[in-house]
Amino acid sequence: MPATPKELADEVLKAAGDTTSxxxxxxxxVAGRDAYQLVIKPKQAGSxxxxxxxxxxASTGTPLKFTLASVDGGKPVLDAGFTKVDFGKPDASAFDFKAPKGAKVTEGAADKAGKAGKDGKFGEHGPVPGMEKGFGGPLGSLMGGAGEGGKNHPxxxxxxxTAIAKLDTGAKAPKTEEAPKEVQGFLDGLGDKVSGKFGSGTVFKTKIVNALxxxxxxxxxxxxxxxxxxDAANAGK
Structure with a gap:
């Protein structure tokens, strides 16, 4: 999961395509430094x-802040940025290392340090199958996406x-009308009842990701x- 403004920016820009402005x-x-704003927006309606x-x-080209805003307004869904930044070169002495007394030191080739073997035990795992496809396009690259369908992937x-992940659970939703009134009220409050050509169901909402x-x-x-x-459910997709 990307965490810094640069990592977040790289993921979105890498995934941006014809559907992106x-x-x-x-x-x-930002952080006392002059910056210019790169604005990325969906071209598609419905996002x-x-x-x-x-x-x-403005001087180094380094992303200093990343802000993701919802069409619902209010506070940003994601707002990651620096409050203080220093591009100065650290003194070489900052990297001096002295082994603790009694410690055993083994020297090896620097170019092999930190590399994993074929089993990928040290941070060499590839993407989770299907995630490179992602739901939500550029947004999916930040969240992890869905695959092409099948046993484990929607x-x-x-x-x-405006990509949508679809999963057929094969299990019908429990009928809330059969539950006690107190439970009915609680369950109904979790989502909004909707209906259409597909039948009926419940929409669960957040500021950025929704589910039917x-x-x-x-x-x-x-x-x-x-x-x-x-609309996707009505289309029988």
Whole structure:
């Protein structure tokens, strides 16, 4: 999972394609440094992503801040940035190392340090199968995505920012009307009841990712609006 502004920016820009609009949106001041704003937006309608803004250091080109905003407004869904930054070169003495008294020191070739063997025991694991496809396009690269379907991977419907992951659980949703009234109220409060050509189901919402669980056991998930999920279910996809 990317954590720094640069890692986040690299993931989004790497995944950006024809469904993405990229432009410059003014300047900013981050960690006391002048920066320009790179603004990334979905071209497609139906995405829950309003924009991704990357504040780039005007002198070094280093991403200083990454902000992901939802179409629902309010506080950013993700806001990662530096409050203090120093591009100065550290003194060589900062890397001096003296082994503790009594410690055994084994010297080896520097170019082999930190490398894993074929079994990938030391950070050499590749991507989780199917995740490179991702749901939500560029957003999926930040969250981990879904694959092409099959036993362990949901099917991906669409592409880019409005991609939807579909999973058929094969299990019908429990009927809330059969539960006690107190339980019914609790369960109904967790999501919004919806219906359409697909039948009926419940939409569970967050500021960026929404999910539709149909009463016959299908699940649609994506960084898209609830209506986009209903449309996908209605289309029988």
């Amino acid at each position: 990229i432009g410059v949106g003014g300047t900013a001041k 829950m992503v309003e924009s991704v803004k990357i504040a780039v250091d 099917e991906v419907i669409g592409e880019g920012w 669980m149909t009463d016959d056991g299908r699940v649609y998930v994506g960084a898209v609006t609830p209506q986009a999920l209903v």
